Amino acid sequence: xxxxxxxxxxxxxxEVVPVAxxxxxxxxxxxxxxxxxxAAVPIAFASSYQLFQLTLAGTYAIAxxxxxxxxxFNGQISLGHGAFYAVGAYTTAILMTHFDMPYWETLPIAxxxxxxxxxxxxxxxxxxxxxxLALTTFSLAVAVPQILKYRGxxxxxxxxxxxxxxxxxxxxxxxLNNDQYLYLFVLTLAALLFLMMxxxxxxxxxxxxxxxxxxxxxxxxxxxxxxxxxxRTFALSAGITGLAGALSAIAVEYVAPDSFxxxxxxxxxxxxxxxxxxxxxGPIFGGLFIVFLPNVAESVSRAAPGVIYGVILIFFLYLLxxxxxxxxxxxxxxxxxxxxx
Amino acid sequence: xxxxxxxxxxxxxxGGIYASVALALVMIYQSTHHLxxxxxxxxxxxxxxxxxxxxxxxxxxxxFAATLVISFGIGVFTERILLRPMHNASVLANVGVFIGLLxxxxxxxxxxxxxTIKSFPSPFESDTPLLGGLVSGHELGSTAxxxxxxxxxxxxxxxxxxGLAMRAAAFNASSSKLxxxxxxxxxxxxxxxxxxxxxxxxxxxxPVVFLEPNMMLGILLYAFAGAxxxxxxxxxxxxIGGFAVGVIENLGGAYLVGTELKLxxxxxxxxxxxxxxxxxxxxRVVQSRV
Numbered sequence: 206x207x208x209x210x211x212x213x214x215x216x217x218x219x220e221v222v223p224v225a226x227x228x229x230x231x232x233x234x235x236x237x238x239x240x241x242x243x244a245a246v247p248i249a250f251a252s253s254y255q256l257f258q259l260t261l262a263g264t265y266a267i268a269x270x271x272x273x274x275x276x277x278f279n280g281q282i283s284l285g286h287g288a289f290y291a292v293g294a295y296t297t298a299i300l301m302t303h304f305d306m307p308y309w310e311t312l313p314i315a316x317x318x319x320x321x322x323x324x325x326x327x328x329x330x331x332x333x334x335x336x337x338l339a340l341t342t343f344s345l346a347v348a349v350p351q352i353l354k355y356r357g358x359x360x361x362x363x364x365x366x367x368x369x370x371x372x373x374x375x376x377x378x379x380x381l382n383n384d385q386y387l388y389l390f391v392l393t394l395a396a397l398l399f400l401m402m403x404x405x406x407x408x409x410x411x412x413x414x415x416x417x418x419x420x421x422x423x424x425x426x427x428x429x430x431x432x433x434x435x436x437r438t439f440a441l442s443a444g445i446t447g448l449a450g451a452l453s454a455i456a457v458e459y460v461a462p463d464s465f466x467x468x469x470x471x472x473x474x475x476x477x478x479x480x481x482x483x484x485x486x487g488p489i490f491g492g493l494f495i496v497f498l499p500n501v502a503e504s505v506s507r508a509a510p511g512v513i514y515g516v517i518l519i520f521f522l523y524l525l526x527x528x529x530x531x532x533x534x535x536x537x538x539x540x541x542x543x544x545x546x
Numbered sequence: 547x548x549x550x551x552x553x554x555x556x557x558x559x560x561g562g563i564y565a566s567v568a569l570a571l572v573m574i575y576q577s578t579h580h581l582x583x584x585x586x587x588x589x590x591x592x593x594x595x596x597x598x599x600x601x602x603x604x605x606x607x608x609x610f611a612a613t614l615v616i617s618f619g620i621g622v623f624t625e626r627i628l629l630r631p632m633h634n635a636s637v638l639a640n641v642g643v644f645i646g647l648l649x650x651x652x653x654x655x656x657x658x659x660x661x662t663i664k665s666f667p668s669p670f671e672s673d674t675p676l677l678g679g680l681v682s683g684h685e686l687g688s689t690a691x692x693x694x695x696x697x698x699x700x701x702x703x704x705x706x707x708x709g710l711a712m713r714a715a716a717f718n719a720s721s722s723k724l725x726x727x728x729x730x731x732x733x734x735x736x737x738x739x740x741x742x743x744x745x746x747x748x749x750x751x752x753p754v755v756f757l758e759p760n761m762m763l764g765i766l767l768y769a770f771a772g773a774x775x776x777x778x779x780x781x782x783x784x785x786i787g788g789f790a791v792g793v794i795e796n797l798g799g800a801y802l803v804g805t806e807l808k809l810x811x812x813x814x815x816x817x818x819x820x821x822x823x824x825x826x827x828x829x830r831v832v833q834s835r836v
Contacts, residue, residue: 276638282637282641284645326817329817329820329821330820333820333824336579336580336581336641337824339641340774340816341813341816341817341820343583344767344770344771344812345813347764347767348809348810348812348813351807351808352807355806356806467763471645471649475649482638509657510653511653511656512653512654514646514649515645515647515648516646516650518642518645518646519642519643519646519650522635522643526639
């Protein structure tokens with residue numbers, strides 16, 4: 206069904222090469238093994254605070270996955286995904302405290318709310334292309350804490366003080382404590398989302414997204430409605446990031462306007478670049494990076510993480526534009542060169 | 547009526563600040579098609595330099611002039627060192643560098659000058675209310691400074707050879723090169739000028755909103771809104787848009803939404819412009835062929 210799209214396939218950055226069934230099996234085995242390790246090792250060895258940090262890294266990884274779909278794969282720059290993270294978190298907080306919903310029921314609702322919001326914000330900007338989306342989303346990220354503090358919605362949001370929520374109890378049959386259970390829950394959900402997105406990005410829709418990134422004019426000439434695809438991609442991306450925000454609210458047990466300021470959006474952006482723009486595994490590195498770098502850097506000074514973030518961001522853009530995810534390929538290329546010499 | 551007139555005048559005074567920052571943004575946008583997301587942070591950084599100089603004992607206007615020179619240098623330096631190698635890179639890489647700059651400037655300020663809110667002196671303090679209490683000395687003075695700056699920028703681009711060369715470089719880089727204009731340096735000069743204009747805006751707004759590392763974030767948002775409203779590729783339009791946003795913000799803040807949602811107002815203006823007239827009031831309508 207994809208014969209009509211073959212001609213531009215050559216210009217796409219990461220075209221899928223058909224592989225032998227054995228390679229696919231091997232890949233599946235590696236993924237399963239990695240998942241089992243990621244699940245078992247921290248549960249066996251990590252303290253509850255370390256588990257909390259890993260849980261948080263998981264939610265950031267999901268958020269960056271969402272950002273990467275629109276920025277990495279569709280080429281539309283968003284500087285305001287923290288806003289969707291915030292709305293997802295608040296949706297869950299409000300549903301859990303005001304409507305007594307169980308935590309897992311709030312997740313799809315948070316995703317849908319953020320998807321709709323993303324559609325609304327993306328629609329005016331994405332018709333136009335260029336920097337308009339970056340500008341609009343940046344403004345959204347700056348404005349969001351103020352909206353959350355607004356007195357008219359204080360009864361729902363808790364205003365400046367924010368809202369506390371209760372961490373879910375682990376089901377008894379698992380025999381885990383609450384931190385371990387939540388970590389496994391987030392990890393499993395993250396794994397499912399990453400697999401779903403990998404499949405989506407390798408499908409016809411994913412090819413359409415990437416062709417719009419690489420050559421919008423050609424994509425439009427092939428009959429794609431690029432404004433529609435861009436807006437829907439943005440909505441999907443906002444929904445995933447909103448889901449991540451909802452998970453973070455459950456993990457942190459607290460939401461407050463000032464934890465969702467513009468720096469959150471910027472951190473997600475930095476995490477995406479450092480992990481690897483347009484890479485499916487990149488967001489995992491990105492999530493770990495934005496949780497654990499400040500721990501290291503804060504021992505220097507309160508301002509140090511920000512300066513180091515900025516320097517690392519510029520460093521990666523200049524020297525490692527493919528991020529951490531590009532390392533294996535770089536090393537492989539290096540070896541190949543050696544062998545040829 | 548008195549209240550309305552006061553809000554209007556206050557709106558024009560802050561509008562002048564937005565107009566300056568919008569002009570700085572549009573100057574860089576015109577020649578590179580990039581929006582400098584770090585413009586606000588660079589201006590705040592300049593304001594801190596001014597405060598340091600004043601505290602070191604320099605008279606206000608000497609410190610003012612010195613800050614302008616230093617800011618110009620920072621602007622030129624930033625373009626030459628950081629943006630030059632990115633000249634042919636993707637939009638994403640450029641936006642990334644701007645965000646990196648924003649992070650470095652913002653946190654370096656926190657590091658060097660601490661996060662506490664500081665007051666900044668105004669050279670136009672007067673105890674006697676002017677025009678029957680309608681306008682403060684600082685509002686009048688800062689509006690005058692802004693208008694002088696905008697006038698100077700206009701004269702520079704319209705009537706000097708260097709201004710003409712800079713416009714040419716922005717309009718058509720390759721043809722300008724052929725007639726002997728050093729396009730790379732024109733870009734760096736544009737950055738220097740933009741940083742200087744931003745520094746003036748920072749020093750004029752600091753006595754009103756107090757100085758802290760976040761000072762220009764909201765102002766940058768209004769400047770974006772102003773630039774979009776006036777037309778992002780039209781410097782004159784951006785200036786008018788900046789003043790209009792200042793007035794809308796003050797009237798809206800006083801009579802419509804209250805001060806709590808002022809930033810949201812900027813977001814609403816941006817979205818409305820994109821929905822109704824994406825090219826802005828005075829911008830060129832860009833058409834693309836498929």
